Amino acid sequence: MRRGEVLGLDSKGFHRLHYVEWGSADNDRVLLCVHGLVRNSRDFDELAQALARDYRVVCPDLPGRGQSDWLRDPADYTLLQYLHDMVALLARLDVRQVDWIGTSLGGLIGICLAAQPDTPIRRLVLNDIGPHVPQAALLRICDYLGDLRFDDEAALERYLRQTYVALAGLNDAQWRHLALHGQRRCDDNRLGLHYDPAIALASAQAAQADLDIWPIWQQVSCPQLLLHGTASDVLTLDTVQRMQHENPALAVQSLAGIAHAPSLMESDQVAAVVDWLRATQAGG
Numbered sequence: 627m628r629r630g631e632v633l634g635l636d637s638k639g640f641h642r643l644h645y646v647e648w649g650s651a652d653n654d655r656v657l658l659c660v661h662g663l664v665r666n667s668r669d670f671d672e673l674a675q676a677l678a679r680d681y682r683v684v685c686p687d688l689p690g691r692g693q694s695d696w697l698r699d700p701a702d703y704t705l706l707q708y709l710h711d712m713v714a715l716l717a718r719l720d721v722r723q724v725d726w727i728g729t730s731l732g733g734l735i736g737i738c739l740a741a742q743p744d745t746p747i748r749r750l751v752l753n754d755i756g757p758h759v760p761q762a763a764l765l766r767i768c769d770y771l772g773d774l775r776f777d778d779e780a781a782l783e784r785y786l787r788q789t790y791v792a793l794a795g796l797n798d799a800q801w802r803h804l805a806l807h808g809q810r811r812c813d814d815n816r817l818g819l820h821y822d823p824a825i826a827l828a829s830a831q832a833a834q835a836d837l838d839i840w841p842i843w844q845q846v847s848c849p850q851l852l853l854h855g856t857a858s859d860v861l862t863l864d865t866v867q868r869m870q871h872e873n874p875a876l877a878v879q880s881l882a883g884i885a886h887a888p889s890l891m892e893s894d895q896v897a898a899v900v901d902w903l904r905a906t907q908a909g910g
Contacts, residue, residue, distance in 0.1 A: 627671075632718040634689060634711040636702040643711055644693035645686040649678035656724045657681040657903075660712070660732030662887055663829065664771060664821040666692030668807035669729070672800075672891050676900050680907075681725070686715055688731070690822035692807070700824035704832075708735050722746060725903060729753040730860065730887045734839070741845035749906055750850045751899055754858050754887040756865040757843035763859040763886070764833035771826035775816040779805050782817050792855060792885040795892050844872060851877045851902045853895065855884035877902060 628647050633640050646667050657677060659670040667685035674683040687694040688708055697703060712735055716724065726747050728736035733755035740747040770789050776782040783805035787793075793804075812818045850873065854866050870876050879898045881888050888895050 629693075630718070632715050634707075634714050636689070636697050636699070636707060638698035638702070641689055641695040641697060643686060643689060643695075643715060645684055645715065646674075647685070648674040648683040649681055651682060653682040654721065655681045655907075656719060656721045657683045657727065658712070658715075658724050659683060659685045659727045660729070660735055661685075661688065661691070662730035662732060663767065664691065664819065664825060665729070666807060666820055668692070668803070670727075670890065671803065673727070673896050673899060676896050677903070680900075680904065684715070684719060686712070690825050692820055696822040696824070700822075700827045703822075703825050703828035705731075705734060705738065709738055712739065716746060723748045725749040725751075727751040727753065727890075727899065728755065729890065730755050734837075737839065737846060738842055740848055741842045745848070747848055749903065750846065750848055751853070751902070752850065753853045753890060754855050754861045756852070756861050756869050757839045758862075758865045758868075759837040759860050760862065761833060761836045764829070764837065766859065768826065768829050768833050771823070771829055773818065773823035775812055775814070775818050776809075777816060779809065779817060782809055782819070792858075792887055793889045793891075796889060800889075800891055840868075843869070846873075849875070849877075849906050851879065851899070853879050853881060853888055853890075853898065855881045855886055855888050857883050858886040860886040 630645050632643050634643050661669050667687045670685045674685060677683050689711060690696050690703060723746050726736040733752040736750050739745055740750050783801055786804055787801060808820050809817045810820045854861055
């Protein structure tokens with residue numbers, strides 16, 4: 627694993643974006659893996675290792691998460707800002723084409739970039755996200771955001787286990803991995819979650835209505851795989867069916883009984899992504 631940085635520009639100046647990458651730096655097949663709302667790049671360690679012989683796998687921390695800088699103005703935590711930051715990362719990587727895996731927010735970013743004329747995105751994997759998210763789901767997510775602090779890593783891990791019910795299938799080592807890379811040391815010497823608490827403010831503002839980007843989705847034409855947790859409140863069955871109706875070529879992998887969002891750490895989920903990417907590569 628290697629680490630890198632790139633500068634992004636927001637309304638108050640520059641900020642530093644951190645990323646990790648796996649596989650050969652000389653491989654011209656590049657895969658970007660972009661995490662969810664308050665997660666980080668290390669969520670993809672197992673998937674990245676599984677794909678490192680096929681790709682140069684790059685996993686960024688979005689601003690305000692993981693090792694990337696926090697933004698000075700919470701109002702800058704917007705989808706448009708993330709699009710600009712990912713374009714800066716693509717320029718840094720100096721590649722003409724990429725494949726994209728996006729969990730939740732990372733998938734929304736991927737949809738918006740894949741919809742653009744002359745997009746560099748060649749294949750798109752969406753992890754439990756589509757062009758419509760009900761307001762009720764957005765509000766539920768807002769409920770667990772904030773400046774939470776814990777006395778030790780064990781308490782932080784217990785919180786993660788209680789909050790991220792979709793990850794119930796992980797083993798103890800995987801939970802420890804998430805706790806280790808999902809923590810920061812606070813000014814009171816307690817442990818906080820590894821994201822800027824101000825993201826909660828921006829998220830609450832965005833949750834005033836359903837998220838609806840159907841017109842953008844309709845412009846996406848690259849091959850796509852959709853992972854759908856059948857118990858998800860973020861990606862409903864109605865949305866999945868409409869996505870399939872508008873794009874009959876959409877490949878859908880249903881994950882029975884799993885809520886939002888699948889970990890992409892369990893062996894069957896990793897295999898579904900790896901097999902689809904290899905199959906579509908072989909086909910074109």
